[in-house]
């Protein structure tokens with residue numbers, strides 16, 4: 001049986017963005033890119049290059065700050081500023097935008113390092129969530145207070161009213177995703193992080209990963225990733241410094257029997 005996954009790529013466009021587009025395009029691997037507004041402003045041509053090759057470009061806020069440290073107004077302004085940039089880029093290449101998708105930097109949904117309200121979370125869920133957002137960051141289980149939960153809810157309402165939609169993924173039924181608010185979130189989440197970022201020079205060795213082989217071992221040993229009854233949502237990064245890491249890991253997924261799925265976009 002084939003293992004199936006959706007690929008999402010955060011933090012672009014870097015100086016290697018068009019190389020990454022070519023890499024994926026040659027392999028016919030679909031992906032959604034969650035791009036930084038500030039980086040797209042610097043290099044709109046790279047984003048156009050991706051759109052012209054059929055890739056979906058989406059919103060990763062303007063300057064990669066943690067939502068839990070920002071006011072609602074700041075978050076809304078960051079999101080809108082990035083939407084304006086995306087609109088301009090799509091318009092300039094004559095491609096109509098499909099549905100709008102958003103992913104929070106650090107997947108900080110406004111509650112800090114916590115993906116769902118504590119009342120929904122079992123110990124098994126918590127371990128999976130921490131692995132996903134902690135990825136060796138040393139986060140302890142985090143219980144957001146009522147104000148943080150209300151803030152998260154207010155941001156969800158804002159995203160909904162703005163017109164954002166959940167990522168169009170099917171059959172993602174891991175219990176800690178399907179049975180928590182992860183499955184109904186307007187913002188785009190994921191179910192496995194490659195931790196490719198951890199091999200940037202400034203991070204290398206600090207989070208338990210020294211080499212690409214360490215990250216391949218993480219893929220081999222993840223307790224959920226090889227569940228063939230569920231589809232998976234993979235997170236990787238577009239950062240020039242780790243281009244070789246990210247592409248090696250995507251190839252490793254393919255070698256390990258994963259098929260990358262098309263996003264079933266529902267246009268109205």
Ligand SMILES: [Zn+2]
Nearest residue numbers: 010011105106
């Ligand atoms: Zn990011």
